[in-house]
Amino acid sequence: MKGVKQKQEMTRDLIILGIILIIMLALLSVFPDKKEIVFSTSWDFFIEMILILPAVMVILGLFAVWVPKDIVVKHLGKASGIKGIFLAIILGALPTGPLYVAFPMAAALLEKGAKISNIIIFLSAWACIKIPQEMVELQFLGVKFMFLRLILTIIFVIIMGLFIEKVMKVRNA
Amino acid sequence: MNFTAIIINGIAIISLLIAFVKDKRKTIKSLKIAGKSFIRILPMIFIIIIIIGLLLGFLPPYQISRFVGEQSGILGILLVGAIGALMHIPALLSFPLAASLLEEGASVSVVAAFIITLTMIGTITLPIEIKELGRELALLRNGISFVIAIFIALVMGVIL
Numbered sequence: 001m002k003g004v005k006q007k008q009e010m011t012r013d014l015i016i017l018g019i020i021l022i023i024m025l026a027l028l029s030v031f032p033d034k035k036e037i038v039f040s041t042s043w044d045f046f047i048e049m050i051l052i053l054p055a056v057m058v059i060l061g062l063f064a065v066w067v068p069k070d071i072v073v074k075h076l077g078k079a080s081g082i083k084g085i086f087l088a089i090i091l092g093a094l095p096t097g098p099l100y101v102a103f104p105m106a107a108a109l110l111e112k113g114a115k116i117s118n119i120i121i122f123l124s125a126w127a128c129i130k131i132p133q134e135m136v137e138l139q140f141l142g143v144k145f146m147f148l149r150l151i152l153t154i155i156f157v158i159i160m161g162l163f164i165e166k167v168m169k170v171r172n173a
Numbered sequence: 174m175n176f177t178a179i180i181i182n183g184i185a186i187i188s189l190l191i192a193f194v195k196d197k198r199k200t201i202k203s204l205k206i207a208g209k210s211f212i213r214i215l216p217m218i219f220i221i222i223i224i225i226g227l228l229l230g231f232l233p234p235y236q237i238s239r240f241v242g243e244q245s246g247i248l249g250i251l252l253v254g255a256i257g258a259l260m261h262i263p264a265l266l267s268f269p270l271a272a273s274l275l276e277e278g279a280s281v282s283v284v285a286a287f288i289i290t291l292t293m294i295g296t297i298t299l300p301i302e303i304k305e306l307g308r309e310l311a312l313l314r315n316g317i318s319f320v321i322a323i324f325i326a327l328v329m330g331v332i333l
Contacts, residue, residue, distance in 0.1 A: 006213065013216035020223050027227065034230045042226030045269050049218055051178040054211060055185035056265065061207030062188055065199050098263070100298045103305040110306065119306075120314055128264070128292035136265050139177040140272040141284070148329055149285055156321040164313050171309070 052139055056132040063095045072105050076122060077112040085158055088118040092125025095132045102126045116168050117161035124157040214263055221266045225273040238278030245283070250326050253283045257290035258319060261297045264288075282330030289322035 028035050072091045079087045092102075106119050129150060137146045192200040228237075241249045271284045294315050295302065302311040
């Protein structure tokens with residue numbers, strides 16, 4: 001099931017790549033004077049990415065094998081208060097997979113009776129403050145941008161979690 | 174090679190060495206996963222760098238900044254935020270794309286909105302989210318994420 005989906009995604013990406021390549025070749029044959037700037041820009045970005053992405057993948061791979069999936073459900077199931085929020089952020093920020101991997105975990109947490117605020121905070125941290133992601137952000141956008149976005153995101157994600165919890169309580173009451 | 178790249182590679186190598194000492198078989202498994210994920214992301218890497226090359230080569234900065242620069246205001250932020258919410262590319266690759274936009278004269282707010290909506294909101298994965306968490310919770314999370322993304326973007330624009 002998972003393998004089929006990955007293969008489909010790969011095929012889709014390769015088709016898009018083919019289309020983009022054709023567009024690039026067409027554009028460059030009409031405007032040959034742009035060749036140099038397009039190639040040098042693409043090359044610069046390629047180098048910058050290739051310097052860090054293999055390392056990021058290694059870190060992701062290590063975490064995937066060493067950190068068991070049920071660690072999240074085990075620790076976040078009963079945690080509450082400040083400790084719960086803190087745990088939700090830390091566990092969400094661990095370098096592990098795309099967001100849709102986290103949905104089943106969140107569902108298991110819901111079933112276990114974990115606080116909705118913590119589940120939302122966990123999902124949001126998973127989505128946008130993952131550790132390897134922050135490293136890439138640091139590389140491309142600089143330390144100021146990275147830290148400011150990190151701090152603001154943490155603050156607002158906590159507010160959002162608490163707000164959604166209130167809304168769900170009112171609606172289910 | 175810049176400082177960040179050295180740090181990240183250092184962390185990867187040290188973690189790898191520690192892992193190798195602890196459990197050889199697990200480490201090899203990790204490396205296999207890493208290799209597979211890298212191959213899987215490779216076409217997307219090429220797509221992104223070609224788009225960046227074409228973007229910077231063909232669209233002069235004043236064109237880009239007219240649509241997503243300082244003077245585009247809240248409308249530019251909302252537009253790019255919406256694009257980020259609809260797009261489905263790995264978060265790791267959103268940063269080089271964002272950096273190229275910034276280089277071309279896009280505002281900090283626009284770039285921040287793009288990154289946050291791209292990572293937090295999943296339009297394509299919404300059906301899975303609804304199935305796992307229920308319609309109410311999924312829609313609330315995605316909807317409010319969009320609002321806070323725009324808000325964070327505006328605050329970042331004021332500070333930076």
